[in-house]
Amino acid sequence: MFDSDRMSEELRTLKVDVTRLLSTAGEQMFDSSKDRAEALADQIKAALAELGETVSDEQEQLQGLIAERPMTSLASAFALGVVVGFMLRRH
Numbered sequence: 001m002f003d004s005d006r007m008s009e010e011l012r013t014l015k016v017d018v019t020r021l022l023s024t025a026g027e028q029m030f031d032s033s034k035d036r037a038e039a040l041a042d043q044i045k046a047a048l049a050e051l052g053e054t055v056s057d058e059q060e061q062l063q064g065l066i067a068e069r070p071m072t073s074l075a076s077a078f079a080l081g082v083v084v085g086f087m088l089r090r091h
Helices: 004-068 070-090
Strands: none
């Protein structure tokens, strides 16, 4: 009536098949995630390189302005410091 050996063998076969499917699916998900992470890392590197170039250009421009007008730059920095000091004192 009930063949336990046959049922046991079918369960073992099913276990092997499920294990193989899960392993394959896991590898595919890992590879997909790895590819997405690498693409995102490349995008971040490109954005950081562009930001570095922009900051470098702005720094050169700011240094030129300060070199051209040192007294005005010093007075502006002092005034900004006084304003920030008053703002911080109130809070």
